[in-house]
Structures are given as C-alpha cells and as structure tokens.
Amino acid sequence: MQKEIYDINQDKKEIAKLLQKYITCIFQEYKEIIPIDVRKMLENISNFEDIIHIENTGTISLFVYNNQVFLPNDAYKVLKSMAKIPGFGLNKNHQTHNSSNMIINDNTYLTFVKHVFLKGLSPVEYFKEILLHETMHLCGSSGAYALYEGFNELKTREIALKYHFETSCCGYPKETKIAYELQQLFGKEICDKLTFASNIPDRLKLLEIEIGYDAVLLYSQVLKEMQLQFEPYMSKKYPGMLGIKNKCSEYAKINYSKVYELIKQYQIKYSTRSLEDEAKLSNESQSKK
Numbered sequence: 001m002q003k004e005i006y007d008i009n010q011d012k013k014e015i016a017k018l019l020q021k022y023i024t025c026i027f028q029e030y031k032e033i034i035p036i037d038v039r040k041m042l043e044n045i046s047n048f049e050d051i052i053h054i055e056n057t058g059t060i061s062l063f064v065y066n067n068q069v070f071l072p073n074d075a076y077k078v079l080k081s082m083a084k085i086p087g088f089g090l091n092k093n094h095q096t097h098n099s100s101n102m103i104i105n106d107n108t109y110l111t112f113v114k115h116v117f118l119k120g121l122s123p124v125e126y127f128k129e130i131l132l133h134e135t136m137h138l139c140g141s142s143g144a145y146a147l148y149e150g151f152n153e154l155k156t157r158e159i160a161l162k163y164h165f166e167t168s169c170c171g172y173p174k175e176t177k178i179a180y181e182l183q184q185l186f187g188k189e190i191c192d193k194l195t196f197a198s199n200i201p202d203r204l205k206l207l208e209i210e211i212g213y214d215a216v217l218l219y220s221q222v223l224k225e226m227q228l229q230f231e232p233y234m235s236k237k238y239p240g241m242l243g244i245k246n247k248c249s250e251y252a253k254i255n256y257s258k259v260y261e262l263i264k265q266y267q268i269k270y271s272t273r274s275l276e277d278e279a280k281l282s283n284e285s286q287s288k289k
C-alpha cells in the first residue's frame, strides 16, 4: 500500500547520500575531464543536504539549477493523486530496460510515467530514477542545448550500466540516439570530453584538433538543427497531471530527420556505420544462421 504521507526530511537525507555517492563515482570515472572549478565547488560541500531544496518549481521532475538540486513539490502532489488510481503499484518488479538495451532503446517519457505507475513509486524512488542524469549536470555536463542533453543522458546510461546504478533510461530518447550516432563517428574518449567541455568554442576546438574540420562542421550543424526542432518543446512548462500528457504529445512532434541526413552524409564520406546499418547487418547475419 502506497504511503500518502511522505517524510520530506528523510527524502532529502536519502537523496543527499546518493548524490554524494554519484559525485564520487563521476569524479573517478572522468577524472581530469571534469572542469576544475566544478570539482572544487563540489569538494567544498560538507553537507549535501544544504544544496537540496524541496519547492514549488512548476515541474514534476527533479532538476539542477545554479549548483542546487530541486525536488519539486508537484511530484509529491502528482504521485499522491496517482497512488489513488486503481492499478498503481500493480507490478512491483516493473523495469524500463535490461542490461542489453540500457544505452539504446525506444523508451520515452510516457514509458517512464507508466513505469512510475506500475511499479508504484514513492516520490523519493521517483527522484532516484532521475538523480544520476541530474548529478552529471551538477558535475559540469551542460544541458543548455538538446544535443548536450543527448550526451548527458548517454553518459548517464553508460555510467549506470558500468556501476549498476539506478536510472530510468527514458530521458531524451531522440537526443540520446543522436549523441550515440555521433559517438560512433567521433569515439567515446572525445565524446566524454565534449560532454564536460565548458563552452562551444572549446568543443569545436577539441573536434578540430582531434578529428578535423568536417567534424566541427557536422557537430555545429547538428547542434543548431536540433535546437531548432527542440525549442518549441523546451519552452513550455508541464505542471501537474495534465502536464504529463502535454509533455508527451509535444515531445512526439520533435523531428530530427534533417540531423540524420547530416550524419548520413558524414557516414558516407567517412564510410562508417549507423545504428540502422548495424541493425540490418545483424538481422542479415542472424537470418543466415
């Protein structure tokens, strides 16, 4: 039975503990890639509860802003209403992914909402499924653009897979796939650096030195085109229960076909394979067996 009275202070403590664990791990994983000022700022925090705030934010998703972590009051309200709907918590073992489809899958925000409902998550359990993605932001991975969110989510899933951390694997599905495609072209090491780079000039410079001008061109065109498509979705707020439906339908409208064309052209020029090609090849080899 879902508790309807939540212990907010206990939630704050739990999130703070997990946050500290994730930061230690991210520092270990990306070592010198983490911007030095960010590392110093986080190392100076003696009690992580000090940077966690439970407030009205106009969203239901946990997020990081100005080096502070916000747990929205609306999440408590929405989950309290959800818990009253028959079927809530019907499948306590519900999962959105397994280890083989953690990085690339077709999950969306709707998958996540269904998961929250079927598994019958409490607010703190719900926050925990978003926390790793947000901790990556706190550690210096920007979310300023759609492409950055794609890389942030890709890196979140990679680290969750490696360390068996909890994460929904439902965030920014379209952007994550594009980040993955770019990682196939540029390599993981460079994409790790791109994720934590301080600004656009630093990212472009890195690509120019490590790969070449075509990579700079592709990256900047993809960045720009994605933003154009992503902006209408991002500029809206989605509060409360109704917000869930609006958020899903608005996200469904995002169309990155021009981005895929740009990637395809680069792939043809440099003879690399896309996700689609890999899937075709694997189907062909399986049908031959």
Ligand SMILES: [Zn+2]
Binding pocket: 133, 134, 137, 143, 149, 152
């Ligand atoms: Zn994000």
